[in-house]
Amino acid sequence: MVEPEVSKPLDVAAIKKDFPILEREVHGGRLVYLDSANTSQKPRAVLDAMAGYYEQTNANVHRGTYLIAEEATAALEGARAKVARFIGAGEAREVVFTKNATEALNLVAKAWGRANLAAGDAVVLTELEHHANIVPWHQLHDELGIELRWIPIGADGHLDLTDLGRLVDGAKVVSFAAMSNVLGTLLPVERLVSAAHDAGAIAVVDASQHVPHVATDVQAWGADFAAFTGHKMCGPTGIGVLWGTTEILDATPPFLTGGEMILNVTKDGFTVNELPWKFEAGTPPIAEAVGLGAAVDYLSGLGMEAVREHEVALTAYALRTLTGRFGDEIVVHGPSEPAERGGVMSFTFGDLHPHDLTQVFDEHGVCVRAGHHCAKPLMRVLGVAATARASLYVYNDEADVDALADAIGAAADFFAP
Numbered sequence: 001m002v003e004p005e006v007s008k009p010l011d012v013a014a015i016k017k018d019f020p021i022l023e024r025e026v027h028g029g030r031l032v033y034l035d036s037a038n039t040s041q042k043p044r045a046v047l048d049a050m051a052g053y054y055e056q057t058n059a060n061v062h063r064g065t066y067l068i069a070e071e072a073t074a075a076l077e078g079a080r081a082k083v084a085r086f087i088g089a090g091e092a093r094e095v096v097f098t099k100n101a102t103e104a105l106n107l108v109a110k111a112w113g114r115a116n117l118a119a120g121d122a123v124v125l126t127e128l129e130h131h132a133n134i135v136p137w138h139q140l141h142d143e144l145g146i147e148l149r150w151i152p153i154g155a156d157g158h159l160d161l162t163d164l165g166r167l168v169d170g171a172k173v174v175s176f177a178a179m180s181n182v183l184g185t186l187l188p189v190e191r192l193v194s195a196a197h198d199a200g201a202i203a204v205v206d207a208s209q210h211v212p213h214v215a216t217d218v219q220a221w222g223a224d225f226a227a228f229t230g231h232k233m234c235g236p237t238g239i240g241v242l243w244g245t246t247e248i249l250d251a252t253p254p255f256l257t258g259g260e261m262i263l264n265v266t267k268d269g270f271t272v273n274e275l276p277w278k279f280e281a282g283t284p285p286i287a288e289a290v291g292l293g294a295a296v297d298y299l300s301g302l303g304m305e306a307v308r309e310h311e312v313a314l315t316a317y318a319l320r321t322l323t324g325r326f327g328d329e330i331v332v333h334g335p336s337e338p339a340e341r342g343g344v345m346s347f348t349f350g351d352l353h354p355h356d357l358t359q360v361f362d363e364h365g366v367c368v369r370a371g372h373h374c375a376k377p378l379m380r381v382l383g384v385a386a387t388a389r390a391s392l393y394v395y396n397d398e399a400d401v402d403a404l405a406d407a408i409g410a411a412a413d414f415f416a417p
């Protein structure tokens with residue numbers, strides 16, 4: 001279980017100095033980075049840990065008989081143990097390193113799903129899922145004939161759970177995001193997990209937007225699988241995590257195959273390695289694991305309770321500032337109550353195209369993503385083709401939000417008829 005922390009407010013001015021990229025200039029001004037739901041920036045501690053690994057330790061893992069190879073193995077496995085503690089996993093072997101959250105969710109669908117699902121079996125998703133938690137299930141629909149059911153979005157960017165009992169009835173899988181990458185909505189994870197289990201289904205949590213921003217305890221969730229990605233939580237690209245209970249991971253066949261994941265190979269066949277290596281075919285992302293371990297140390301040093309408190313306060317400020325300044329002209333999608341959401345704000349402004357908006361933002365050094373955010377079914381539900389999405393993290397402050405508001409004002413002036 002994750003121990004509750006005593007939280008100390010974030011010192012954002014000091015945190016900004018931990019992130020070298022925030023010192024650079026763009027278009028003659030400071031870089032205002034508001035795209036952390038897409039990928040976060042990396043603190044010096046992570047960059048140094050990775051460079052230090054390559055400079056002092058680099059060797060392949062699990063096969064060396066010499067010092068640096070043993071150190072490399074210890075670095076990889078040490079990072080796994082840190083990640084396990086960070087998310088409240090029971091044991092380090094429940095943490096499987098993947099390339100990213102997308103690969104982790106594909107592992108669930110393709111390895112567990114192919115072995116356990118058949119024509120007519122139902123998989124329940126929500127309308128706010130990222131494509132990474134939709135497309136692998138679509139593939140199983142095409143391949144096996146499984147049925148997909150959708151929990152709809154209701155009022156204020158929350159799920160409409162009126163029909164939850166009927167939707168999960170007889171289902172084999174309920175798979176959902178813990179936090180929406182478009183609306184910021186925090187989903188009722190425990191309620192959805194219990195509904196899944198009561199119906200005899202497994203519960204899969206896409207925790208990609210949750211783990212970086214909110215203290216996460218996978219055992220308290222009670223889910224079967226959870227997936228997330230290193231690069232959104234101050235870690236490097238190229239590494240993600242699939243957490244699963246030992247029972248379900250033991251009962252899941254390997255996904256990718258080759259070296260590392262075998263115990264033995266003969267001309268007649270192969271036997272699989274123990275957890276978690278059974279799911280880690282080929283040379284793992286060793287330096288990336290070291291970087292992710294350093295990211296976990298960094299976030300733990302800030303305190304996840306403090307991270308969340310900072311983001312709730314800054315989101316409240318941002319919602320106040322944007323609606324106060326632009327009134328009905330701006331539509332910010334998702335829950336209006338900051339405590340019910342993360343710091344992800346998708347918005348439309350008048351009839352301006354989000355890409356036009358964000359192009360003007362760029363001229364002011366403000367980095368905001370425009371598009372469908374890999375959630376096209378949700379865009380259809382919202383009745384928009386795209387939104388602009390500003391997303392906050394530990395290194396953002398009120399001045400960054402003010403810079404966004406000024407950039408919106410500049411875009412409005414630029415495109416004024």
Ligand SMILES: Cc1ncc(COP(=O)(O)O)c(C=O)c1O
Binds near residue numbers: 103133181208
């Ligand atoms: C909710 C959610 N799930 C999954 C992903 C996929 O993450 P990755 O591209 O690192 O696999 C993202 C990334 O945007 C996300 O926001």
